[in-house]
Amino acid sequence: xxxxxxxxGTLSLSPGERATLSCxxxxxxxxxxxxxxxxxxxxxxxxxxxxxxxxxxxxxDRFSGSxxxxxxxxxxxxxxxxxxxxxxxxxxxxxxxxxxxTKVEIK
Amino acid sequence: xxxxxxxxxxxxxPGGSLRLSCAASGFTFSSYSMNWVRQGPGKGLEWVSSISxxxxxxxxxxxxxxxFTISRDNxxxxxYLQMNSLRAEDTAVYYCARGSxxxxxxxHLDYWGQGTLVTVSS
Numbered sequence: 682x683x684x685x686x687x688x689x690g691t692l693s694l695s696p697g698e699r700a701t702l703s704c705x706x707x708x709x710x711x712x713x714x715x716x717x718x719x720x721x722x723x724x725x726x727x728x729x730x731x732x733x734x735x736x737x738x739x740x741x742d743r744f745s746g747s748x749x750x751x752x753x754x755x756x757x758x759x760x761x762x763x764x765x766x767x768x769x770x771x772x773x774x775x776x777x778x779x780x781x782x783t784k785v786e787i788k
Numbered sequence: 789x790x791x792x793x794x795x796x797x798x799x800x801x802p803g804g805s806l807r808l809s810c811a812a813s814g815f816t817f818s819s820y821s822m823n824w825v826r827q828g829p830g831k832g833l834e835w836v837s838s839i840s841x842x843x844x845x846x847x848x849x850x851x852x853x854x855x856f857t858i859s860r861d862n863x864x865x866x867x868y869l870q871m872n873s874l875r876a877e878d879t880a881v882y883y884c885a886r887g888s889x890x891x892x893x894x895x896h897l898d899y900w901g902q903g904t905l906v907t908v909s910s
Contacts, residue, residue, distance in 0.1 A: 716896040718833075725883055725903055726825075726833065731896040769833055773896055776847070777823075777835040 683707055683772050685780035693788040700757040702783045704770035709750045714774035717746055717755045720782075721766045729768075730755065760785070790814040790899045792884050797904030804874050804908070810867040810884030810901055818842070818862040821887030821895055824869050826880035827903075836882070837869065841890035852878075874908045881905050 684707040694700055704715070713733040718726040728737040730746035733753060743758040757764055765787050770780040796808040810822070824836040837858040838847045846858055857870040867884050881903040887895035 712894060714894055714896075718897075720833075725900040726885075726897075727900070728896065728898050731888070731898070737898065771833075771835075771896070773894060776849075777838070779833040779835065781832045 683710065683775050683778050685770055685772060685778055687768075687770060687780035687783045689783060690781075691784045691786060693786050694760055695788045696760050696762055698760050700755075700760055700764070700785055702755040702757075702768055702770075702785075704748075704753040704755070704780050706751040706753070706772060710753075710772045711774035713749070714772055715746075715748070715753050716771050716773065717744075718769045718771065719764075719766050720769065726769065757785075762787075790886065792886065792899060792901030794882065794884050794901045794904035797882065797906045799907045799909065800874055801910050802875060802908055805870070805872045806874065806906060808869040808871065808882055808884075808904060808906070812865045812867065812884075812886070815886070817860075817865040819890050821845075821890060821892050822858075822860060822867045823885045823887055823897055824858060824867075825883045825885055825897070825900075826878075826906075827883070828877075828880045831880075834880075838887065838892050839867070840892050845892050847892060871906070874906075876908050879906060879908045 717730040720726045734746045791813045793811045823838045855873045883903045884901045885897040886899040889895045
């Protein structure tokens with residue numbers, strides 16, 4: 682099973698700042714099968730990024746994904762108030778596993 | 789508009805059974821794989837099971853294999869999860885989620901329902 686480790690566990694930032702979230706896999710992820718989801722309290726997860734760097738429908742361009750092999754990054758260029766949430770990475774190249782999440786909180 | 793609405797959650801005793809349903813609308817249900825993902829209280833997301841559009845391919849997480857059964861009825865646009873021999877650690881919100889294609893492999897989860905809570909406790 683591919684284990685995904687997200688860091689940091691919590692990111693404390695102010696609106697307007699840049700957020701950089703990391704997702705590291707225990708083995709190489711095939712064919713760029715990595716996605717990112719956003720989850721707010723009491724809500725279902727929402728797809729942000731798939732295929733490492735493709736934005737889902739309706740996702741603003743301040744969200745971007747990058748990486749390859751075992752190291753992946755979600756970047757939020759300038760945090761808006763609605764971006765404070767928990768973010769999960771997921772691989773879907775070998776079964777499906779999620780990272781444990783990174784909480785982006787208001788500083 | 790894609791909509792997924794889960795139902796069937798509730799309180800059940802350890803060792804008991806429960807059947808979850810997910811009603812889908814706004815897309816051609818039979819053309820997409822479907823999935824169950826759960827989230828324990830205060831915890832992260834855990835993939836549970838997937839089924840291809842034609843039901844030809846079915847997959848389970850090791851934690852539920854042999855206890856849970858996923859199925860679908862394309863005529864009714866519905867997905868199901870039969871959960872038997874429930875344990876306290878199965879307590880979670882269960883989400884149904886659509887796969888981005890019809891099979892399973894290489895498909896991200898593009899739409900999610902709001903979830904249904906399953907509590908396993910005596």
